[in-house]
Amino acid sequence: MESDKKIAVVDFGGQYAHLIASRVRRLGAYTEILSNEDSIEQFKNYAGIIFSGGPSSVYEKDSPKIDPEILNLGIPVLGICYGHQLSTLLMGGKVENSGNAEYGPANIEIKNPKKYEISRGLSNLEKVWMSHGDEVRKLPEGFEVYGSSDSCEFAFVGDDKRKIYGIQFHPEVTHTTHGNILLSNFIRICSVEHSWSVDQFIEREIKIIQEHVSPERKVFLLVSGGVDSTVAYLLLAKALGADRVRGLLVDTGFMRKNEVTDLKLNLKKLGFDLTVRDESEAFYNALVGKVDPEEKRMIVGNLFLDAQARAVSELNLNPKEWLLGQGTIYPDTIESGGTKHSHKIKTHHNRVPAIQALIESGEIIEPLRDLYKDEVRELGTKLGLPSEWTERHPFPGPGLVVRMIATKKDIEANLENEIQSYLQKFNSKIQTRLLPFPSVGVQGDQRTYANCLVLNDFTEDWELLDKIATDATNKFRSINRVVFLPGEINLPVKYLFTELHLNRELSDLLREADSTVFSILHNRNIHNEIWQMPVVMVPCGREVDQFSIVLRPVESNEAMTANFYRMDRAVLNKMKHSIRSISGISDVFFDLTNKPPGTIEWE
Incomplete structure (x- = not known):
């Protein structure tokens, strides 16, 4: 394929770089991943350039940069998250730590969506997905503000004459409701529609x-x-x-x-x-x-x-x-x-x-x-x-190897009380505990390895539970995952750690729990509503030598981002009682964590 029919996606190390390329391809334009260190000659014949997100801060000494002359080639450029911040900085703007990191959904107010090519088809208020700790504080000359959120003034900006645009949110993930409209607009600006299938x-x-x-x-x-x-x-x-x-x-x-x-x-x-x-x-x-x-x-x-x-x-x-x-x-x-x-x-x-x-x-x-x-x-x-x-x-x-959590992680002193006190603003009936082991997460494009927070079953409002899980993981870096205990108004005083060995006996135990869950999914005919449902064995219970099970059903399209699945309570109760009837199982938790900040698998 001729290079002038392609869009280059510049990889700055973000978890979404290849997802951007894949999303744009599914919208009908061919993409290739390029390094930020590739020569300017390699960029010259592309029809468009997208600067991806990344885990670094643009003002750090060793953070990945790019030849600023790429912004003067006359080729349309879309900067996303880190890419937005970097292009802004290279053109004379200013980027700082926001002091208010965002990992999750946000609303963007679009000021005049019909005025600019990049925003056509968007509404005045758009739900988007944020994942950042830094933000643009001052725009380069010639740029205008197209959209803002409550906590990010320069969430959507551009210079329409030069066809250079910047967005703090991620249009490539399904959680940004109309991200495909924005990306399709950029494809049209680059004149490469229908170049891939x-x-x-x-x-x-x-x-x-x-x-x-x-x-x-x-x-x-x-x-x-x-x-x-x-x-x-x-x-x-x-x-x-x-x-x-x-x-x-x-x-x-x-x-x-x-x-x-x-x-x-x-x-x-x-x-x-x-x-x-x-x-x-x-x-x-x-x-x-x-x-x-x-x-x-x-x-x-x-x-x-x-x-x-x-x-x-x-x-x-x-x-x-x-x-x-x-x-x-x-x-x-x-x-x-x-x-x-x-x-x-x-x-x-x-x-x-x-x-x-x-x-x-x-x-x-x-x-x-x-x-x-x-x-x-x-x-x-x-x-x-x-x-x-x-x-x-x-x-x-690796199979059940990564669904058998065996690591121990001590709980920070006073953290449980601090989290409990903070979450009381949502509901006075909330109870919280921390589990004595870690799971893997991804926050701001970086790996995290942190404890999990448990909530009691104080509400059946899934949206409130989603809001609490998002807020808690944004507020407390010591946790990257939130679960709740279905049917339990009161939590035990403490969960005890038990060594979990990756042997035949315990893998058989997890196999039985997993089989029980999937039998119920198929019997209730909801298997296809769920993208993936890890059933995880964790090394804790109310008593020594007991283990617990975590249910992790998610909705997703591409596995790079995911929402937890809002399961019918009758189905969830059936799973809980069936699993707890298996000898050696203490409790059944339900994972409320989106991705990010929690990976789909627990390891």
């Missing part, structure tokens, strides 16, 4: 696969049975022929209940040439005493490689003849810190150093590496995958 991707990727995999080589694909690896198989088989693609399913001992048996049966129906290896004892042995989430992911990634090597050897496959295939998609790369300036949120099992080295040597092929989950599903449909496959909930490659 999934059909075009299929045509392009098949050529890339055929060039990467020489005629004498074949692909040994690591299969989880999820949407990603299944679609990767179909695309590879379409490009190379089914006889040149073989699947390996590794039973880690941390799969869902009956998962391996069901997968073997269903994958066979799709024509998979599948090898199954039971490696559960190796995984259990390697994970004895391991609690740190990063270490756990590293162990799992390396064990997958070991299992693949053993399978190749025992099947008498010539290693020089076979490439390793993976169903890696964009979030796997982004959250592992796979872009130049991005902050590591978590290392995915298919991004451990050993696998990264194979990628760099050209020994791994990842045909879905440019796509997000919804794009993968659309691709699967176009390749003939039945809806029961494309609609399956995502399941992490």
Whole structure:
């Protein structure tokens, strides 16, 4: 594709850089990710440029910058969050710490939406998604204010003559109600409408696969049975022929209940040439005493490689003849810190150093590496995958390993009382406790590892619970997640920590709870209303040697952002009572945290 038909998305290390590119592609314009350190010559032939967000502060000495001459090329530029602040600073404006960080929904008042090309089609009041700690305090010459929020005066600005625009919010996430209208306006300003589609991707990727995999080589694909690896198989088989693609399913001992048996049966129906290896004892042995989430992911990634090597050897496959295939998609790369300036949120099992080295040597092929989950599903449909496959909930490659929280984290002195006192403004009946272990989150594009706050069941108003969870995680950096205890007006005095071991006994316990939840989802026919629903085992209870379960249903389109799912109370009560009937389970929590600040998975 000619470069002047593309929009460049400049990666400043934000969690949303590739999401912006993906969103714009889904709106019909082709995008490419560029580094802020690429030469100005590389930018000159693009039809438009988007500066992404990022975790740094623009006034910091080592924060990523860009050649200011890019702003003088006469090419339309849209700065988002950090990109907005950086372009403002480079053109003579001023950026400071806001003193009032925002992570979540906000309302923007658009002053005259019909006046400017970039705001046409927007209403006078727009709901947007904020994620920032800094903000613009002074505009460069020639800029006007298009929109403001209560706490951010320069939330939407621009110089219409130069076609340079800046926004403090994130239009690329679904939580910004009309973000697609704004992005479509920018696409139209750049004159690149209808330059990309999934059909075009299929045509392009098949050529890339055929060039990467020489005629004498074949692909040994690591299969989880999820949407990603299944679609990767179909695309590879379409490009190379089914006889040149073989699947390996590794039973880690941390799969869902009956998962391996069901997968073997269903994958066979799709024509998979599948090898199954039971490696559960190796995984259990390697994970004895391991609690740190990063270490756990590293162990799992390396064990997958070991299992693949053993399978190749025992099947008498010539290693020089076979490439390793993976169903890696964009979030796997982004959250592992796979872009130049991005902050590591978590290392995915298919991004451990050993696998990264194979990628760099050209020994791994990842045909879905440019796509997000919804794009993968659309691709699967176009390749003939039945809806029961494309609609399956995502399941992490490491399986239940990342849904068994084993780490302990002490609670800060007096923090519980401080939070309780602060939240009384919402309702005098609120009770709060902190749980004695951490979970992974993402706030301001950075990884957080903080405690979880528990609320009692003082209201059935989901919107109020959402507001409290958002406010609490914005106010207190020591927490990144909020749950509540369904049906319990009074909370226990304290939750006791119990060591959680990643063994067969406890993974069986979690398997049973997970199976119970999904049985209810399917029986109530609400499975497709939920994007994903991790069922998590956590190391605490009302008594020693008890564990609890967290229900984490979310709504999302691309997994980079998510809202918690407002579950019918009758369904939730059914789940709670069914799970608590399992021996060894103390309590059932319901996760109220959006993403950000909490990741979808707890680790």
